[in-house]
Structures are given as structure tokens and as C-alpha cells.
Amino acid sequence: MASPPPSKKVKLALCQLAVSADKKSNLSIAADAIAEAAREGAKLVVLPEMFNCPYSNDSFPKYAEDIEGGSSESADAMAEAAKQHGVVLIAGSMPETSSGKLYNTCLVFDEKGKLLGKHRKVHLFDIDIPGKQTFKESDTLTPGQNITVMDTSVGRLGIGICYDIRFPELAMLYAKKGVQLIVYPGAFNVTTGPAHWELLQRARAVDNQLFVATCSVARDPDFTYQAWGHSSVFDPWGECLATTEEKPAIIYADLDFEEVKTRRTNMPLESQKRHDLYDLVDKT
Numbered sequence: 681m682a683s684p685p686p687s688k689k690v691k692l693a694l695c696q697l698a699v700s701a702d703k704k705s706n707l708s709i710a711a712d713a714i715a716e717a718a719r720e721g722a723k724l725v726v727l728p729e730m731f732n733c734p735y736s737n738d739s740f741p742k743y744a745e746d747i748e749g750g751s752s753e754s755a756d757a758m759a760e761a762a763k764q765h766g767v768v769l770i771a772g773s774m775p776e777t778s779s780g781k782l783y784n785t786c787l788v789f790d791e792k793g794k795l796l797g798k799h800r801k802v803h804l805f806d807i808d809i810p811g812k813q814t815f816k817e818s819d820t821l822t823p824g825q826n827i828t829v830m831d832t833s834v835g836r837l838g839i840g841i842c843y844d845i846r847f848p849e850l851a852m853l854y855a856k857k858g859v860q861l862i863v864y865p866g867a868f869n870v871t872t873g874p875a876h877w878e879l880l881q882r883a884r885a886v887d888n889q890l891f892v893a894t895c896s897v898a899r900d901p902d903f904t905y906q907a908w909g910h911s912s913v914f915d916p917w918g919e920c921l922a923t924t925e926e927k928p929a930i931i932y933a934d935l936d937f938e939e940v941k942t943r944r945t946n947m948p949l950e951s952q953k954r955h956d957l958y959d960l961v962d963k964t
């Protein structure tokens with residue numbers, strides 16, 4: 681891949697949305713948040729994982745849309761919002777149906793509403809912490825087969841979805857490909873969130889000397905899945921630029937991608953790696 685586009689400053693908005701069982705209302709809440717973020721000057725806007733439906737295996741098949749088949753009201757609504765407000769939009773994720781399979785899919789639109797690419801969650805969230813948190817996405821979902829790097833007008837972005845953040849190799853591959861910011865739409869829970877959410881973001885940021893942003897749904901006490909919230913963004917030094925708690929919120933940060941270069945010049949980890957002792961294999 682060629683070098684990333686020239687470094688720029690960009691105002692990022694993370695929209696921690698309240699999601700209900702009403703898809704139309706979820707889409708309209710998302711569109712309103714995008715409009716508000718754009719009014720505040722954001723050029724890059726992020727939505728949460730499964731922003732158009734409740735996070736449950738029962739919901740995924742019911743809410744899934746055939747994005748490639750061109751009949752996706754959620755994709756159409758988000759393309760329209762990105763265009764209307766002139767922002768690069770990382771549209772969280774939504775259940776996608778394709779050739780009889782279901783995926784947890786993030787769509788990315790440019791400021792003209794053109795689909796720049798999509799990421800299908802590659803690591804499915806299958807965990808069992810008895811009495812605390814059990815979830816098995818693989819009961820309904822199929823993992824994606826691609827990693828996702830894209831050049832946008834605001835910089836080179838890498839996308840992961842929630843559980844993808846636990847796999848450092850993915851972030852390392854993104855760094856190797858010149859990514860300046862990794863965005864993880866997500867929805868950790870009240871068991872794993874307090875333990876690992878911030879730690880994982882800071883680790884991915886510091887290890888790879890790049891920006892890391894996460895965007896969660898807000899917590900709904902009536903849902904079976906209790907989301908952690910705490911959408912945040914960390915810089916390449918591991919400092920938190922913005923965060924929030926569990927309620928609906930839009931948070932903002934000014935990212936200066938020049939800092940990626942500066943940190944890597946000051947501390948040249950990449951060139952100091954001992955490729956004679958270990959290596960990262962890129963199979964993409």
C-alpha cells in the first residue's frame with residue numbers, strides 16, 4: 681500500500697446512542713446525532729456496534745438487511761446522512777444478510793454518501809463467564825474474511841468491531857499498513873468493560889503508536905445485554921482525549937495525525953523490532 685495521505689487534523693465525534701427495538705427510531709436517532717456532530721464541526725463521525733437493533737442473537741436475523749443486494753434501508757439512511765452533512769461516517773455496525781449467512785458489518789461512507797468499504801467482524805464474540813456474561817455470536821453470525829483499511833479524506837483508517845480489539849495482531853497489521861486511527865464500534869458489557877475496555881484501547885494505541893477510538897451503545901437497564909458504554913478515544917501516547925460514562929452522549933476530540941509521526945520518530949519501535957526473533961505474518 682502507498683503511504684497514507686498527508687497528515688491532517690480532524691475533529692472526531694463518537695455518538696454513543698440509545699438503541700431500542702424500533703429500527704426506524706434507531707435510524708432517526710442516528711441521523712439526528714450525525715446532524716448534531718456535523719453542526720459542532722466534526723468531519724469524522726462514528727456510530728456504535730449494532731446501532732439499528734438490540735444486541736441479541738434473537739434480533740440479528742430479524743433486523744438483518746441485504747446490503748449487497750441493494751435493499752438496505754439502514755445503509756441508504758446512513759449514506760444520505762453522510763452526504764447531507766458532509767462527513768466521513770463510520771456507521772457502527774448492523775446485521776447483514778448475504779448468501780444465506782449473517783454478518784456483523786460496519787459500513788463506511790465518504791462525505792458524498794459513497795460507500796468506501798465495509799468490515800465484517802472477523803473475531804466473533806463467543807465467551808462464557810458463568811454467572812456473569814455469556815454470549816455466543818457464532819450461534820447466528822459468520823465471521824468476516826477480510827481486514828479493512830481505507831483511505832478517506834480525513835486519513836487512513838482501520839476498522840475492527842468490538843471483540844476484534846482483543847486481537848493485537850489485527851491492530852499490528854493495520855499499523856504495518858500505515859493506518860493512523862483504528863476505530864472499533866463496540867459494546868462491551870458490565871463484566872468485561874470495567875476490566876478491559878480502557879486497557880485494550882490504550883494497549884492497541886501505545887503498542888502501535890496510533891490513535892484508537894471506540895464507540896459503544898448507551899446502557900439500557902431493560903435490555904438483557906448491559907452495555908458498558910464509555911466510548912473513548914486515545915492518542916498514540918496512550919492518553920485519553922475524550923470519554924464518557926454509560927448514558928447517551930456525543931463526545932468530541934481533535935486528532936492531529938502528525939502525532940503518529942512524532943511519536944514514532946521519538947521512539948522508533950517499528951525499526952527496533954527483532955524480526956530475526958519473531959515476525960507478524962500478513963496473510964491478506
Ligand SMILES: O=C(O)CCC(=O)C(=O)O
Binds near residue numbers: 841843846866868869
Ligand atoms: O470482548 C468483550 O469483552 C466484549 C465483546 C463484545 O461485546 C462484542 O464483541 O460485541
